[in-house]
Amino acid sequence: MACRIAIIGAGIVGSAVARELTKYEGLEVCIVEKEADVGWGASKANTGILHSGYDDDPGQFPKRARLCRAGNELWHKLAEELQIPVKWCGALVLAFNEHERKVLADLLLRGKINGVQGLRIIERETIQELESNASQEAVEALWAPTSGIISPYEATIALVENAAENGAKLYLETVAKKIVVRNRSVVGIETDRGFLGADFVINASGIFGDILSRTAGVSNFSIRPRRGEYFLFDRDSKPKVGMTLFPAPRPETKGVVVTQTTDGNLLVGPNAKDLEETERESTQTTREGLEEVWKEASRLVRGLPPRGAAMRTFAGLRPEPNKGDFIIEAYEEPSGLVNCVGTRSPGLTSAPAIAKEVTKLLVERGTRLEKKRAWVSERRAMTRFRELSSVEKDRLILKDPSYGKIVCPCETVTEAEVREAIRRGAGTLDSIKFRTRAGMGRCQGSFCLAKLLILLEKETGRRVEDITAKGNGSKIVVGKVRPEHGTE
Amino acid sequence: MREYEADVIVVGGGPAGLAAASSCREAGLKVLLVEREEVLGGILPQCIHTGFGILETSEDYTGPEFAEMLERRARNLGVEILLNSYVTQLIYADGKGVLLEAISPRGVENMRARSLIFSTGCRERNAFEIGITGDRPAGVMTAGTAQALMDLHGLLPGREVVVVGSGDVGLIMSRRFALEGAKVKAVVEISRYPGGLTRNVVQCLEDFGIPLLLSHAVVEVRGRKRVESVIVSEVDERQAPIRGTEAEIKCDMVVVAAGLIPDVGLLEKAGAKIDPSTGGPVVNEFLETSLHGVFACGNALVVNDLVDHAVEQGRLCARSAKSFVEGALERPDVWKMALPGENVKFVVPQIFSGRRETTFYARVKSPVRDCALSFKEIAKEIGIRAAMPAEMVRVKIEGTHLSSLGGTLTFEVRRWQKGK
Numbered sequence: 029m030a031c032r033i034a035i036i037g038a039g040i041v042g043s044a045v046a047r048e049l050t051k052y053e054g055l056e057v058c059i060v061e062k063e064a065d066v067g068w069g070a071s072k073a074n075t076g077i078l079h080s081g082y083d084d085d086p087g088q089f090p091k092r093a094r095l096c097r098a099g100n101e102l103w104h105k106l107a108e109e110l111q112i113p114v115k116w117c118g119a120l121v122l123a124f125n126e127h128e129r130k131v132l133a134d135l136l137l138r139g140k141i142n143g144v145q146g147l148r149i150i151e152r153e154t155i156q157e158l159e160s161n162a163s164q165e166a167v168e169a170l171w172a173p174t175s176g177i178i179s180p181y182e183a184t185i186a187l188v189e190n191a192a193e194n195g196a197k198l199y200l201e202t203v204a205k206k207i208v209v210r211n212r213s214v215v216g217i218e219t220d221r222g223f224l225g226a227d228f229v230i231n232a233s234g235i236f237g238d239i240l241s242r243t244a245g246v247s248n249f250s251i252r253p254r255r256g257e258y259f260l261f262d263r264d265s266k267p268k269v270g271m272t273l274f275p276a277p278r279p280e281t282k283g284v285v286v287t288q289t290t291d292g293n294l295l296v297g298p299n300a301k302d303l304e305e306t307e308r309e310s311t312q313t314t315r316e317g318l319e320e321v322w323k324e325a326s327r328l329v330r331g332l333p334p335r336g337a338a339m340r341t342f343a344g345l346r347p348e349p350n351k352g353d354f355i356i357e358a359y360e361e362p363s364g365l366v367n368c369v370g371t372r373s374p375g376l377t378s379a380p381a382i383a384k385e386v387t388k389l390l391v392e393r394g395t396r397l398e399k400k401r402a403w404v405s406e407r408r409a410m411t412r413f414r415e416l417s418s419v420e421k422d423r424l425i426l427k428d429p430s431y432g433k434i435v436c437p438c439e440t441v442t443e444a445e446v447r448e449a450i451r452r453g454a455g456t457l458d459s460i461k462f463r464t465r466a467g468m469g470r471c472q473g474s475f476c477l478a479k480l481l482i483l484l485e486k487e488t489g490r491r492v493e494d495i496t497a498k499g500n501g502s503k504i505v506v507g508k509v510r511p512e513h514g515t516e
Numbered sequence: 517m518r519e520y521e522a523d524v525i526v527v528g529g530g531p532a533g534l535a536a537a538s539s540c541r542e543a544g545l546k547v548l549l550v551e552r553e554e555v556l557g558g559i560l561p562q563c564i565h566t567g568f569g570i571l572e573t574s575e576d577y578t579g580p581e582f583a584e585m586l587e588r589r590a591r592n593l594g595v596e597i598l599l600n601s602y603v604t605q606l607i608y609a610d611g612k613g614v615l616l617e618a619i620s621p622r623g624v625e626n627m628r629a630r631s632l633i634f635s636t637g638c639r640e641r642n643a644f645e646i647g648i649t650g651d652r653p654a655g656v657m658t659a660g661t662a663q664a665l666m667d668l669h670g671l672l673p674g675r676e677v678v679v680v681g682s683g684d685v686g687l688i689m690s691r692r693f694a695l696e697g698a699k700v701k702a703v704v705e706i707s708r709y710p711g712g713l714t715r716n717v718v719q720c721l722e723d724f725g726i727p728l729l730l731s732h733a734v735v736e737v738r739g740r741k742r743v744e745s746v747i748v749s750e751v752d753e754r755q756a757p758i759r760g761t762e763a764e765i766k767c768d769m770v771v772v773a774a775g776l777i778p779d780v781g782l783l784e785k786a787g788a789k790i791d792p793s794t795g796g797p798v799v800n801e802f803l804e805t806s807l808h809g810v811f812a813c814g815n816a817l818v819v820n821d822l823v824d825h826a827v828e829q830g831r832l833c834a835r836s837a838k839s840f841v842e843g844a845l846e847r848p849d850v851w852k853m854a855l856p857g858e859n860v861k862f863v864v865p866q867i868f869s870g871r872r873e874t875t876f877y878a879r880v881k882s883p884v885r886d887c888a889l890s891f892k893e894i895a896k897e898i899g900i901r902a903a904m905p906a907e908m909v910r911v912k913i914e915g916t917h918l919s920s921l922g923g924t925l926t927f928e929v930r931r932w933q934k935g936k
Binding site: 264309311312313314315318336337338339340341342418419421422425426429430432433434437440442470471472473474475477478481482492493496497498499500501502503504505506507508509510 | 517552600602604617619620621622623624639640642643644645647649650651652653654655657658660661664665666667668669670671672673674675696735736738740741742757768781784785
């Protein structure tokens with residue numbers, strides 16, 4: 029009989045686990061996600077940095093230390109197989125004084141212990157050579173050449189698409205209420221859409237991890253939201269930073285970083301504000317928070333663009349576990365529960381390694397795993413019209429003229445790409461945005477919103493009044509203009 | 517790949533571009549008008565209110581009517597029009613010719629011409645650019661998007677509305693929502709006076725009982741999925757929110773009408789000089805940008821409050837392009853500069869030769885009554901009954917005055933001092 033695996037949460041961790049488990053015979057994998065799309069929690073609102081692995085003390089946070097470095101290495105192949113945008117651009121941790129120089133020395137040593145390759149302390153002149161926009165006040169830097177950046181939401185989408193191709197099922201807008209235990213074993217999940225039976229429940233519910241774990245009787249940890257706020261600048265903004273720039277870290281955070289995104293936007297943030305346990309959806313930005321981010325960022329980089337030129341500000345919540353380290357555990361009781369939570373930074377980097385760790389736990393719990401013969405390792409990325417050469421563009425338009433119809437002028441997104449996104453499962457405006465970049469440019473959707481709405485109506489056959497920005501409760505329009513004219 | 521060739525290419529088929537293309541044809545030029553949308557007219561087709569063409573025709577048209585007139589004229593004159601054609605790149609503009617690349621359902625197209633007229637319009641500032649914090653729910657949109665939904669697609673985007681900004685766009689959209697039976701809870705204006713014309717304040721707000729909150733800002737949006745309320749705060753003289761004055765207004769929609777910015781990314785990338793005070797290119801009296809043979813008009817040049825001015829600028833561009841194509845466009849070694857002085861935000865054109873009568877457009881920073889536009893360099897004063905930021909000041913200055921100038925001409929608007 030097949031072994032049924034239910035994963036709670038289609039964030040980067042849940043998605044990576046799902047994809048990994050589809051490699052094996054006899055596992056029926058499904059993912060339950062409360063949002064209207066995958067990756068809409070912490071996975072979409074972070075720096076997108078693939079850390080090299082010098083940050084975490086292996087004595088204090090053994091899982092973070094080990095899985096970060098391992099994950100960093102795994103992403104190379106994974107990003108290639110799944111065509112996820114990634115850049116191995118390297119990072120600099122800048123020190124501005126004697127105290128911070130000591131911190132760098134500690135980081136270097138820790139990195140060596142964690143097995144990070146290529147770490148080096150560099151002097152002021154070399155900093156300027158490597159990154160001409162770095163602050164000239166920086167006296168020394170730790171250079172981590174194996175650090176990279178990834179598009180975290182595209183990574184999540186890619187993992188889920190590939191998992192689905194290999195048989196995993198995804199239930200969107202389905203809220204897991206309770207992990208159900210009978211006779212000291214997990215038997216499934218109670219959701220707002222009914223009961224889902226499972227032999228293993230993998231709890232990858234991020235910020236809600238402790239609450240769900242408690243429903244299964246495991247309450248040896250707690251999670252609190254730690255909010256971070258960001259500024260995002262348009263692709264044409266200057267300065268461009270080639271590398272990710274970090275300040276010397278503090279215990280609670282790696283600090284405000286200045287980085288590029290894989291699409292070439294300048295991204296600045298996050299601060300670290302601990303919220304109450306009840307504030308698990310409080311992704312508001314604040315004036316104070318943004319102020320703080322800006323002040324910190326100005327130390328790192330010369331000539332940041334004016335603050336008001338930021339095309340978007342946003343905030344995300346990291347799931348901060350009370351003991352600090354990731355919680356990746358299976359239990360004697362209840363058997364069948366695997367917690368995969370507390371994946372604060374470097375959770376994104378570690379995700380592929382966490383997935384392997386979960387596999388190991390399943391084997392330890394007596395699951396026999398045999399690799400499938402027909403497993404598809406690769407996934408094709410969305411067409412990115414904007415990045416093609418003129419000849420390639422022309423060829424595509426010849427095949428399908430809707431590649432010649434621009435929907436989002438800021439990011440040069442075509443009607444054909446929007447259709448492709450919808451075919452691949454995008455059912456909301458944000459889902460289209462994260463797959464195509466329509467609405468992610470300078471004007472933040474004011475030119476394309478109406479067009480996307482009409483396209484979604486046409487392609488899905490849904491009523492335009494029912495189309496949402498981001499799932500239940502987020503309708504774009506409330507009705508028709510003067511509906512009485514139609515009925516009288 | 518398809519190739520097009522013309523004497524002049526006009527990018528953008530709104531009112532300025534249509535007027536420019538028609539005038540180019542009248543001057544006997546081969547002109548190609550390139551428009552990215554399926555229809556011509558720019559923003560006009562969604563502006564179903566009146567107020568268009570008053571100076572041009574002495575009639576008061578709606579946006580769609582005025583657009584149709586301009587389009588009919590262009591078509592009758594034989595302007596070659598490419599719709600659904602989006603210019604992605606200005607490959608070069610070297611003073612001898614220009615080369616553009618565009619994308620259309622026909623394929624990737626190259627377009628060559630001697631001269632280029634840029635009439636790409638403007639874009640709206642969004643909620644983030646004006647520093648609104650809080651949640652990011654559905655129901656926050658710019659006035660133009662709301663207008664497109666309502667008047668191009670017949671869809672109502674909200675029922676309880678807070679409008680940010682009291683420029684004409686914000687005022688007109690407030691009335692538009694009120695006419696649909698939506699409740700406009702407030703229009704929130706950060707400055708001490710309304711940003712739009714007095715006529716619009718009366719007709720769009722007062723007549724509909726819509727409150728106008730001056731010296732206030734929307735500082736925060738609340739609502740996880742859809743807007744539930746906004747936090748409004750009083751602001752000080754520097755327009756910074758005053759702590760302790762925050763109040764909540766329940767609503768399901770925020771309409772952002774917080775200003776327009778010329779959409780000139782292509783020009784900027786091609787190296788044209790940009791004037792930070794207008795957001796558009798620096799031009800001379802021929803409306804020629806710092807790229808020789810490349811001209812700009814309409815809201816891509818400077819955000820206009822009257823479509824008639826956009827049309828006028830389009831025509832001037834056409835005349836200039838004609839001279840340029842014929843090799844007769846003047847290019848003095850030294851340009852004189854028009855400078856914004858007291859209470860003036862910008863002056864367009866920014867540079868001029870001083871050899872001919874020149875039309876200048878300027879905008880004041882704060883409203884004044886019984887005032888004068890004065891130029892210290894030529895000891896000239898022009899009386900104005902009232903000047904306000906909403907209304908562009910348009911003034912013609914004779915060549916004789918301009919030729920006698922030194923290097924600069926400073927525009928200042930101050931209260932009329934009687935007996936001076």
